[in-house]
Amino acid sequence: xxxxxxxxxxxxxxxxxxxxxxxxxxxxxxxxxxxxxxxxxxxxxxxxxxxxxxxxxxxxxxxxxxxxxxxxxxxxxxxxxxxxxxxxxxxxxxxxxxxxxxxxxxxxxxxxxxxxxxxxxxxxxxxxxxxxxxxxxxxxxxxxxxxxxxxxxxxxxxxxxxxxxxxxxxxxxxxxxxxxxxxxxxxxxxxxxxxxxxxxxxxxxxxxxxxxxxxxxxxxxxxxxxxxxxxxxxxxxxxxxxxxxxxxxxxxxxxxxxxxxxxxxxxxxxxxxxxxxxxxxxxxxxxxxxxxxxxxxx
Numbered sequence: 253x254x255x256x257x258x259x260x261x262x263x264x265x266x267x268x269x270x271x272x273x274x275x276x277x278x279x280x281x282x283x284x285x286x287x288x289x290x291x292x293x294x295x296x297x298x299x300x301x302x303x304x305x306x307x308x309x310x311x312x313x314x315x316x317x318x319x320x321x322x323x324x325x326x327x328x329x330x331x332x333x334x335x336x337x338x339x340x341x342x343x344x345x346x347x348x349x350x351x352x353x354x355x356x357x358x359x360x361x362x363x364x365x366x367x368x369x370x371x372x373x374x375x376x377x378x379x380x381x382x383x384x385x386x387x388x389x390x391x392x393x394x395x396x397x398x399x400x401x402x403x404x405x406x407x408x409x410x411x412x413x414x415x416x417x418x419x420x421x422x423x424x425x426x427x428x429x430x431x432x433x434x435x436x437x438x439x440x441x442x443x444x445x446x447x448x449x450x451x452x453x454x455x456x457x458x459x460x461x462x463x464x465x466x467x468x469x470x471x472x473x474x475x476x477x478x479x480x481x482x483x484x485x486x487x488x489x490x491x492x493x494x495x496x497x498x499x500x501x502x503x504x505x506x507x508x509x510x511x512x513x514x515x516x517x518x519x520x521x522x523x524x525x526x527x528x529x530x531x532x533x534x535x536x537x538x539x540x541x542x543x544x545x546x547x548x549x550x
Contacts, residue, residue: 284338292334302544328539359503372440378451386491391421396444476522
């Protein structure tokens, strides 16, 4: 009986979300951004638990800002995430022909140079700006991209999200499944890019503690470990939301690895370098990061 109720609840959630998605998809990409900004701002006031986390984290990292500035910044964080969500729903309206009007792609030569080594490419990425759009921009510019993603609780919604990402050219590797290590190695062997988001506290994956905004934070170490073991070149891929809600992708030159001869030390040192790159973007554009995540253990 409990299983039956669980199944019915999941189906109801699925159909409610599906109806919502179909309603939003009648909007233009620009229209979805405006609606996302409205709901993001509303979310700041309604979801007090997460707005308080965002304000606490921001105050800790930017102690020089006044309380009013912190609240304003936290609200902009929620507005950015609202835009992200509604933009994601309408990604299908972007293609190779028109994506240039929404996203300026810079550093393509850096990316090509990394691929020219034939070892695959590891990409440093974070939950910054609209990171899902970063993946769309990469694939629409002709680069093969693999992303690691966890499975959602509601199976039908998980399948919907999987198909959406794959329809935009991304290949999905499921985190935690038995074949995920082989999927990662296959991607590199085929000289494809593997993007790894390393800016959250995920206790279910190997991690090391490194400095992030002056405080120790548990950080996924898989990217550094893979780079050291495979020799695949590492680049950073970041996307910036501009004031007019267009975007700029910045692909970096190859990040030189630190090799001291101690595997354990090298993983920590390189994870610190990678984290420092992400932090530099967040410091410059603080409203574009997910400050409502509990990044630091307290």
